[in-house]
Amino acid sequence: MASDMIETNGRRTVATISRQSLHGEIVTRLRDMIIEGDLQPGERIYETQLGEELGVSRTPLREALKFLASEGLVELVPSRGAVVKRFSAKDVEDMLIVLRSLEMLAGRIACAVASEEGIARLRSLHDAMVKHYKAAERLEYYKVNQQIHTGIVALANNAPLAEVHGLLQSRVKRIRFIGHEGAERWAGAVAEHERIIAALEARDAETLARELDTHLVNGWERVKSVV
Amino acid sequence: MASDMIETNGRRTVATISRQSLHGEIVTRLRDMIIEGDLQPGERIYETQLGEELGVSRTPLREALKFLASEGLVELVPSRGAVVKRFSAKDVEDMLIVLRSLEMLAGRIACAVASEEGIARLRSLHDAMVKHYKAAERLEYYKVNQQIHTGIVALANNAPLAEVHGLLQSRVKRIRFIGHEGAERWAGAVAEHERIIAALEARDAETLARELDTHLVNGWERVKSVV
DNA sequence: TGCAAGCATTTTGTATACAGTATAAAAAAT
DNA sequence: ATTTTTTATACTGTATACAAAATGCTTGCA
Numbered sequence: 001m002a003s004d005m006i007e008t009n010g011r012r013t014v015a016t017i018s019r020q021s022l023h024g025e026i027v028t029r030l031r032d033m034i035i036e037g038d039l040q041p042g043e044r045i046y047e048t049q050l051g052e053e054l055g056v057s058r059t060p061l062r063e064a065l066k067f068l069a070s071e072g073l074v075e076l077v078p079s080r081g082a083v084v085k086r087f088s089a090k091d092v093e094d095m096l097i098v099l100r101s102l103e104m105l106a107g108r109i110a111c112a113v114a115s116e117e118g119i120a121r122l123r124s125l126h127d128a129m130v131k132h133y134k135a136a137e138r139l140e141y142y143k144v145n146q147q148i149h150t151g152i153v154a155l156a157n158n159a160p161l162a163e164v165h166g167l168l169q170s171r172v173k174r175i176r177f178i179g180h181e182g183a184e185r186w187a188g189a190v191a192e193h194e195r196i197i198a199a200l201e202a203r204d205a206e207t208l209a210r211e212l213d214t215h216l217v218n219g220w221e222r223v224k225s226v227v
Numbered sequence: 228m229a230s231d232m233i234e235t236n237g238r239r240t241v242a243t244i245s246r247q248s249l250h251g252e253i254v255t256r257l258r259d260m261i262i263e264g265d266l267q268p269g270e271r272i273y274e275t276q277l278g279e280e281l282g283v284s285r286t287p288l289r290e291a292l293k294f295l296a297s298e299g300l301v302e303l304v305p306s307r308g309a310v311v312k313r314f315s316a317k318d319v320e321d322m323l324i325v326l327r328s329l330e331m332l333a334g335r336i337a338c339a340v341a342s343e344e345g346i347a348r349l350r351s352l353h354d355a356m357v358k359h360y361k362a363a364e365r366l367e368y369y370k371v372n373q374q375i376h377t378g379i380v381a382l383a384n385n386a387p388l389a390e391v392h393g394l395l396q397s398r399v400k401r402i403r404f405i406g407h408e409g410a411e412r413w414a415g416a417v418a419e420h421e422r423i424i425a426a427l428e429a430r431d432a433e434t435l436a437r438e439l440d441t442h443l444v445n446g447w448e449r450v451k452s453v454v
Numbered sequence: 455t456g457c458a459a460g461c462a463t464t465t466t467g468t469a470t471a472c473a474g475t476a477t478a479a480a481a482a483a484t
Numbered sequence: 485a486t487t488t489t490t491t492a493t494a495c496t497g498t499a500t501a502c503a504a505a506a507t508g509c510t511t512g513c514a
Contacts, residue, residue, distance in 0.1 A: 021305045021467070023293065047496070057469045059286070062497090063293045066250065070297035072390065078248050079475055081496055094385040098332070105328045158321040160398075163299065164391045171387075248497070274466070284499050289467090306505055308466060 022056060026064035029054065034073050034084055035174045041086035045074065072171060089227040092175055093220060095168050100216035102165045103152060104209040107196075110155035111205040118155050119200055125151060126197045133190050142177065148193065152200070152212075172223075181222045188218065249283060253291035256281065261300050261311055262401045268313035272301065299398060316454040319402055320447060322395050327443035329392045330379060331436040334423075337382035338432040345382050346427055352378060353424045360417050369404065375420065379427070379439075399450075408449045415445065 033039045051061045065082045068074045074082045087095075110118075125148050132141040146169070153165045181189070192215040199208035260266045278288045292309045295301045301309045314322075352375050359368040373396070380392045408416070419442040426435035 021303070023467090024303075024305075046494095048494095058496090059468055059470090063290055066290045066293045067297045070294045076248070076251075078251075079496060080477095091386065095387045097336075097385060098329070098388045098391065101328060101332045102325070105325070109324075158324060159318065160322045160395060161325045164325065164394065167391065167394075168387060250497090273464095275464095285466090286498055286500090306466060307507095 021060075023060040023063040023067070026054065026056060026060055027067050030064055030068055031071075031073060031170065034068075035170070035177060037174065037178070039084045041084050041174075043084045044080075045082040045084065047081060071167060087171065087175070087227070089224065092172060092223070092227050095172050096216060096220045099165065099168050099172070100213060102161060102168070103149065103212050103216065106153040106156040106158070106161055106165070107200070107208040107212050108205040109158060109161075110152055110200065111203040111208055113157055114155040114200070114203075118151075122148060122151050122155070122200065123197055126193060129193065130190060133186070145189075145193075146173070146176075152196075155200075175223050175227060178226055185218075185222050189215070189222070192218065248287075250287040250290040250294070253281065253283060253287055254294050257291055257295055258298075258300060258397065261295075262397070262404060264401065264405070266311045268311050270311045271307075272309040272311065274308060298394060314398065314402070314454075316451065319399060319450070319454050322399050323443060323447045326392065326395050326399070327440060329388060329395070330376065330439045330443065333380040333383040333385070333388055333392070334427070334435040334439050335432045336385060336388075337379055337427065338430040338435055340384055341382040341427070341430075345378075349375060349378050349382070349427065350424055353420060356420065357417060360413070372416075372420075373400070373403075379423075382427075402450050402454060403446075405453055412445075412449050416442070416449070419445065 030039070039045070045065065047058045047061055047065075051058050054061070065074055065076070069076045069082065073085055075085045076082055125144055129141060129144040129148065132144060150162075150166065150169070153162050156162075192211065196208065196211045196215060199211050257266070266272070272292065274285045274288055274292075278285050281288065292301060292303070296303045296309065300312055302312045303309055352371055356368055356371040356375065359371060377389075377393065377396070380389050383389070419438065423435065423438045423442060426438050
């Protein structure tokens with residue numbers, strides 16, 4: 001995301017004291033609250049109330065809301081403030097179509113430009129994910145899964161690509177988060193991931209693109225019931 | 228963009244008085260200023276000064292800046308305020324790679340789902356553009372050109388796709404705006420557009436995608452000297 | 455002359471206060 | 485009883501005021 005305020009204090013520090021501005025912190029906080037469902041879609045946000053809950057005044061909270069509005073996580077209704085955005089099934093499907101296209105693009109580029117270390121890092125992430133799968137640790141699995149998808153995009157070394165991918169990913173995160181699929185489907189997803197990593201290691205762009213394609217098409221199948 | 232505040236006051240009005248919130252107006256205003264070069268890349272934005280220039284207080288201006296930061300047009304440096312973002316040549320190239328992918332996706336979808344009216348509308352836009360070309364009206368040409376690209380994406384009827392496309396497009400707008408190409412290149416661009424529209428009318432997805440591909444690759448060639 | 459430290463100025467970050475607008479509830483009229 | 489009008493309340497929109505931080509300058513000293 002374009003979001004997170006930068007944190008570049010090059011000098012050697014014991015533990016850089018969070019030099020993020022308050023509104024920046026609120027942004028990440030609210031984003032998490034929306035993704036995790038603390039703030040439900042359609043729910044109206046009362047600035048004074050939420051401000052008190054978070055222990056901040058209205059000003060930085062409002063600034064954070066403007067930021068999230070631009071990200072598309074909340075909607076700004078004139079004179080009525082902010083509402084947590086609700087996505088229709090078509091919205092989610094449309095997002096996944098775009099995400100699919102972006103990841104395929106990223107995959108193709110990654111095959112050409114990724115470093116061996118980068119690919120190895122992804123492989124170990126994958127191994128960790130499989131471990132979580134075997135241990136049936138859904139939440140951990142889910143998190144590593146996200147990291148892998150983000151990681152593939154990162155390998156393409158294209159900042160705007162990573163950014164728009166992250167933008168859309170943050171919106172469907174909530175859906176994926178609640179979408180608890182059955183055992184067979186879960187197994188299928190893991191198998192798909194295995195093929196994706198293999199294609200990446202082989203730097204076989206077309207196979208990778210094809211695998212990502214089917215993986216994300218199936219991904220829609222997996223979540224569409226819960227939307 | 229997710230930007231523009233909605234304007235849904237269903238009741239019959241003589242001329243709906245801009246019910247857009249002030250920060251919303253400032254957002255569009257600043258965006259234009261950045262695109263048109265009134266605010267130069269790397270330029271620091273002094274809130275009080277700019278606020279006075281625009282005749283608004285700091286609060287809505289700051290909110291607008293947060294919004295634009297999320298869009299990626301300005302950068303927020305903690306304790307040092309906002310700076311108009313400067314894009315490197317690689318940034319622009321990366322953006323155009325993504326834009327190309329997005330437009331190709333949009334084109335393919337559009338061939339399948341666009342209405343005949345929608346396609347006809349695009350054809351007439353194209354004809355208008357050619358007129359501006361022949362009259363050597365660069366600014367008008369440029370504007371209609373943008374509308375055509377946006378229009379193709381709109382035909383795909385995929386809101387998130389249109390949104391991320393608009394997001395990236397707004398960033399390269401400034402570059403394209405200043406990139407005054409020579410006569411031969413300009414002629415080439417018009418010819419490419421003609422083929423694009425023809426492919427769309429024929430609903431030939433693969434040809435359309437290929438034409439968009441070459442058009443945007445050439446687009447990079449056309450602007451890369453000025454970045 | 456060069457450098458460093460302290461002070462002053464400027465600018466951002468945050469809180470609060472006030473004004474405008476929408477919503478909801480209650481009262482009045484049909 | 486239903487609809488309309490009025491009125492009150494609560495919330496958003498904007499401005500201003502205050503606090504904290506950063507930068508630049510001046511002055512003192514080596």
